[in-house]
Amino acid sequence: EINIPARANRIIKEALTDRMDNAVQLFRGPVNCRVKSGGRHGGCNLKSSQGETVYHNNSQTTPSRPRFRQTGRWCRAILVCCAASLLWTPLGFGQVAKKRFEAEKKKFQAERREMVEVAVKGAGITNQRVLDAILETPRHAFVPLKLQDQAYFDAALPIGEEQTISSPFIVAFMTESLNPQPTDRVLEIGTGSGYQAAVLSPLVKDVYTIEIVKPLGENAKKVLKRLGYDNVFVKIGDGYKGWPEHAPFNKIIVTCSPENVPQPLVDQLAEGGLMVIPVGQRHQQNLVLFRKENGVLVSEDLRPTLFVPMTGEAESQRKVQPDAKNPKILNGDFEEDLGENGFVQGWYYQRQLTLEEDKSAPSGNRFVKFTNRQPGHKAHLMQGFAIDGREISDLTLSASIACENVVAGPHPDDLPLVAVTFYDELRRELGTRFLGPYFGTRQWRNRDLQVEVPEETREAIVRIGLFGATGSVSFDNILVRDIQRRADKKRR
Numbered sequence: 343e344i345n346i347p348a349r350a351n352r353i354i355k356e357a358l359t360d361r362m363d364n365a366v367q368l369f370r371g372p373v374n375c376r377v378k379s380g381g382r383h384g385g386c387n388l389k390s391s392q393g394e395t396v397y398h399n400n401s402q403t404t405p406s407r408p409r410f411r412q413t414g415r416w417c418r419a420i421l422v423c424c425a426a427s428l429l430w431t432p433l434g435f436g437q438v439a440k441k442r443f444e445a446e447k448k449k450f451q452a453e454r455r456e457m458v459e460v461a462v463k464g465a466g467i468t469n470q471r472v473l474d475a476i477l478e479t480p481r482h483a484f485v486p487l488k489l490q491d492q493a494y495f496d497a498a499l500p501i502g503e504e505q506t507i508s509s510p511f512i513v514a515f516m517t518e519s520l521n522p523q524p525t526d527r528v529l530e531i532g533t534g535s536g537y538q539a540a541v542l543s544p545l546v547k548d549v550y551t552i553e554i555v556k557p558l559g560e561n562a563k564k565v566l567k568r569l570g571y572d573n574v575f576v577k578i579g580d581g582y583k584g585w586p587e588h589a590p591f592n593k594i595i596v597t598c599s600p601e602n603v604p605q606p607l608v609d610q611l612a613e614g615g616l617m618v619i620p621v622g623q624r625h626q627q628n629l630v631l632f633r634k635e636n637g638v639l640v641s642e643d644l645r646p647t648l649f650v651p652m653t654g655e656a657e658s659q660r661k662v663q664p665d666a667k668n669p670k671i672l673n674g675d676f677e678e679d680l681g682e683n684g685f686v687q688g689w690y691y692q693r694q695l696t697l698e699e700d701k702s703a704p705s706g707n708r709f710v711k712f713t714n715r716q717p718g719h720k721a722h723l724m725q726g727f728a729i730d731g732r733e734i735s736d737l738t739l740s741a742s743i744a745c746e747n748v749v750a751g752p753h754p755d756d757l758p759l760v761a762v763t764f765y766d767e768l769r770r771e772l773g774t775r776f777l778g779p780y781f782g783t784r785q786w787r788n789r790d791l792q793v794e795v796p797e798e799t800r801e802a803i804v805r806i807g808l809f810g811a812t813g814s815v816s817f818d819n820i821l822v823r824d825i826q827r828r829a830d831k832k833r834r
Contacts, residue, residue: 450482453494461496462514464719465693469518475541476514481507483565484537496720501535503555504768505650508597509691512647513538519618519631519644520593522546527588529610531581532597532652536562539574542595549574550588552581554654580654584610591615599627599649600656608639620649624664625726625801626672626688643683646690648726648803650769664728664801669737671725671804674820675705686710686723693807694721698816704742704786709818712758712808717751722807727822731764731799735828739793741777741806741820744786748813750779756810760789760820763805766798780815788819797828 458477467473482493485507489499498506508516516538522528522545530539533553539562542549549571553559556578563576577585581596582604589610596607596619603619611617617632617639629647632639651657672688676697685692696711703709712721741760748758759778766772773796777789806817 450480450494454481457494457496457510460718461509461511461720464716465496465511467511467514467518469521471522471545472514472518472541475517475544476510478544479537479540480569481510481537483569484535484540484562500769500771501558502768503558505532505534505555505558506769507535507537508649513541515644516595516597516618516629517541517545519629520595520616522593526592528593528595529585529588529591529607530595530597531584531607532650533559533562533576534597536566536571536574536576538595538597539576540566540569540571543571543574546593547573550577550585550591551575552577552579552585554578554580581652582606582655586610593617594619596620596652597649598652599624600652601660601662603632603639604652604656608634611639613637618644620647623662624651624660625728627690643681645683645692646681646685646688648690648724666728666730666800667733669727669729669734669802669822669825671727671821675818676708676710677706689723689725691722691724693723694719695723695807702786703818704788705819709742709816710806711814711816713814714808714810714812717749717812718753718756718810720807720810722805722809724803724805726801726803729764729795729799729802731795731797731828733828734795734799734825735797735831736792736794736824736826737822738824739775739777739791739804739822740789742786742788742818743777743780743815744784745780745815746783746813748781748783748808748811748815750781751808751810751812753810756808758808758811758813758815759806760817761805762793762802762822764796764799764802766796767800769801772796772798779811781811786816786818792824 454477458473462476463473482490485493485499486501492499496509496511498509501507522542524547526546527548528542528546528550530542530549530551533539533551535558539549539551551574553562553576559576559578566574566576581598582600584606590612591610592612592615594607594611594615594617596617599620599622601623602621607617611634613634615634618629619632620627620629622628625648627647627649629644631642631644673686676686678687680697681687686695686697694712694714697708698711699708701707710723714721739760739762743760745758750757757779759776759780761774761776763774764772775791775793777791804820806820808815
């Protein structure tokens, strides 16, 4: 018995050297051929040894002795294609799939190493156990297949059901803030895709994680089980209520944002335990570390942030709702003092930035300046805001910009600019418009961009910075103005 790849090679060789009878015999199927008058084209059926037709020409056919000379190229091409198809049998496909899997594995490992060095360790994470956990956790396994090429970007990604997977830096930052110990029992609120639980798994004794969206929770449970995270336990339910059956917990991590800390979570945190949680208004949140002392939470502000809202009971108790009919950027002139933790008020994901004071600033006396000397290292600032595309049809994005010795970074998105990205109610990206990019050296200039707002828009994010480029760039007076109502536009 000739093995499948070898037999396929033999068929191709015989067909290409005009020994068609041998080729057909190796394929173990008859050829029924009728040559039309003129002898240049004919109807043709080619069948496998199981009698399945693998090629059929629509010409009417009658059995006859194969006349390969007259059909020459037709039969050679057909047999070569059929022989090649044999390589994609379970044996052949398995070999190809294995090689592809190994190549992708190496690619993802390389991207993960770069991500850890640049976006995690390079951004200030120092706990070696946390760095090792991020390095060993396959983030691409926790994002949708169509987004796997973006798995190792330092960015939040949509995972469906109006939810996102947090950026690698934020996952590492929150994990490090908890100071995870091998004896810890940890409660996570907001399983999402399961990535945060997977990162925690090798660092602690047990992880109990709750997801309110059933499809997400069930999928996360499958992925975590398949990847061997045996100390992670997933529950479908409202995270506001915690998991009292397994309380108390040494650590609690919340990956969605309520307006205030839910009381059940306070009750289920062990004395001396730590909780890290984003709290605040929908688009103005602070990541806070709480320590339970004598039954009371003592808070420490960590950094501004933006998470998806905690739904269920927590959302029903939210008192301040976003005003999507009147979109605006907060502290766009950067005149407010830095917060106690050294971050620019109203903005989040601050990297490689200083707040400068100069009377020559385009607006007021202050502006922000980004400086980066290492190509590819991120330097940026972001702010989210509510905007309803059913109400708002157009707006103008404005900014004042100056730069000095700016050179593009090594990646396509390493460009200094001001960008606004729109998202629908499922947090799917609808499009990005931007001012820039800006290179070289330039004095202060005011720039405007008229933007059409997609009708499906429900929120937007403004980004400013170098984004991996090198040099220095300064921004001031970032705002949205000249807002046009969709109803007014339709009347015109």
